[in-house]
Amino acid sequence: MFDIDFSPFYLSLKLSLVSSAILFFVALALAYAMSRRDFWGKPVIEAVISLPLVLPPSVLGFYLLIFLSPYSPIGKFFESVFDVRLVFNFTGLVVASCIYSLPFMFQPIYAGLNSLSKSLFEASYSLGKGKFETLFRVILPNIKPSLLTAIVVSFAHTMGEFGVVLMIGGSVAGETKVASIAIFEAVEMLDYTKAHVYAALMLAISFGVLFLVYFFNTKSK
Secondary structure, eight states: OOOOOOOOHHHHHHHHHHHHHHHHHHHHHHHHHHHOOOOOTHHHHHHHHHHHHHHOOHHHHHHHHHHSTTHHHHHHHHOOOOOOOOOOSHHHHHHHHHHHHHHHHHHHHHHHHHHHHHHHHHHHHTTTTOOHHHHHIHHHHHHHHHHHHHHHHHHHHTTOOOOHHHHHHOOTTTTTTTTTHHHHHHHHTHHHHHHHHHHHHHHHHHHHHHHHHHHHHTOOO
């Protein structure tokens, strides 16, 4: 009926899954380390992590493009050592998405860890459990709602990325052309039927993941 290419949605789903999986472990390690100790540079790290919340995506995307391009020290290092370019390909999208969505994964986990009583840690240690066993068998089960919120919101946020993805990846079909860019291009070409289909799918996905967050958080109370 409609000449609709669904590959941008598959690419968006792939990007969201890969980025969320990487971010979960990165954000968990950061949140755990920062919740367990105070040090002089802590506010600086918290501010840097939270920057994507307030920076316009175009600004963040521009600086990421500068720092990850083959002409920068970072981009040149990855290209010469690992033979990997960090711009205008899927790898670059993953790196940019992890940076852009980091606060959405970090903040709920960090808040959940800070809400736990220190006596919970001390009781676990007194029973002979090590740090890793305490983390995975005691701490994480007690912050399940925070973990679910972090994962789902990060996933949904990555699905809807536009500015950062456009700056870092452009619009390479099958490589960097995600759903949000497909909507933008459909509107530019005045193909409102395709734009409506894409936008409706994005709306349904966004509503679905947010509904899951509230549904499971309500059931866990």
